[in-house]
Amino acid sequence: MQQTFYKYQGTGNDFVMIDNRQQTFNKKDTKHIAFLCDRRFGIGADGLILLENHPEYDFKMVYYNADGNESTMCGNGGRCLVAFAKDLDVISNKAVFEAIDGLHHATINKGIVELQMQNVQRVEKFDSHVFLNTGSPHHVQFETEIEDFDIKTKGAKIRYGAPYNEAGSNVNFVKKITNDVFRVRTYERGVEDETLSCGTGVTAVAIAMHALGETDKNRIKLQVEGGELQVAFDADNDGYKNIWLVGPATFVFKGSI
Numbered sequence: 001m002q003q004t005f006y007k008y009q010g011t012g013n014d015f016v017m018i019d020n021r022q023q024t025f026n027k028k029d030t031k032h033i034a035f036l037c038d039r040r041f042g043i044g045a046d047g048l049i050l051l052e053n054h055p056e057y058d059f060k061m062v063y064y065n066a067d068g069n070e071s072t073m074c075g076n077g078g079r080c081l082v083a084f085a086k087d088l089d090v091i092s093n094k095a096v097f098e099a100i101d102g103l104h105h106a107t108i109n110k111g112i113v114e115l116q117m118q119n120v121q122r123v124e125k126f127d128s129h130v131f132l133n134t135g136s137p138h139h140v141q142f143e144t145e146i147e148d149f150d151i152k153t154k155g156a157k158i159r160y161g162a163p164y165n166e167a168g169s170n171v172n173f174v175k176k177i178t179n180d181v182f183r184v185r186t187y188e189r190g191v192e193d194e195t196l197s198c199g200t201g202v203t204a205v206a207i208a209m210h211a212l213g214e215t216d217k218n219r220i221k222l223q224v225e226g227g228e229l230q231v232a233f234d235a236d237n238d239g240y241k242n243i244w245l246v247g248p249a250t251f252v253f254k255g256s257i
């Protein structure tokens, strides 16, 4: 049976989107999901996302990495799913949806999606890096030679090394540009390579930079391989709240496979 799909991208983090409101998609077929995400034999994407009905909210998000496994929250995927929901007339300009890490509020205006992320209470600071969970786990470390750097090799070594091991972490390399602008390159778990952008990753970087005192701003610009994102937040003694990930989300093409 042919499957209709839609391709979206958010600052170059790209996703196969499937309207699964009728529950026709076989979620257990990991190999098939990996095939759909394969850039040579399939459609090609960093992940696959199902839009499903929700009894109370606008919709439900189910996210799979390119390796075919369901994973934790995808910020850019969530933004793209809001654009997909608008294109399907599931929402108009506002959404409340459930993802694996809980409820998310979002707005969409002229292709720019603002997505509220979960509060972050724990930011672990080490000599060489910071670790925090923004819906997905993120290792954040400085790298001054960020443009000329083997992200795949260096990222994989950290992702598979202690303390993360097989469960892994996403790995973000950061260079400070100004007080409120940071350059970020991310190695993504489940893609097992650099992606052009990572939404939960830049959220982690913005918060880590604030927690380290590298910025006193609460709206940060993040330059990624695929464009620019912004992260805004409120910080107090309990941690980080009212966190918003902001950037473009774009329809690329539709097809059947």
Ligand SMILES: N[C@@H](CCC[C@H](N)C(=O)O)C(=O)O
Residues within 6 Å of the ligand: 013, 065, 071, 072, 073, 074, 075, 076, 077, 136, 137, 170, 188, 189, 190, 191, 195, 197, 198, 199, 200, 201
């Ligand atoms: N690209 C995503 C992150 C997706 C999840 C990640 N690969 C993981 O498994 O932890 C984003 O935009 O946040």
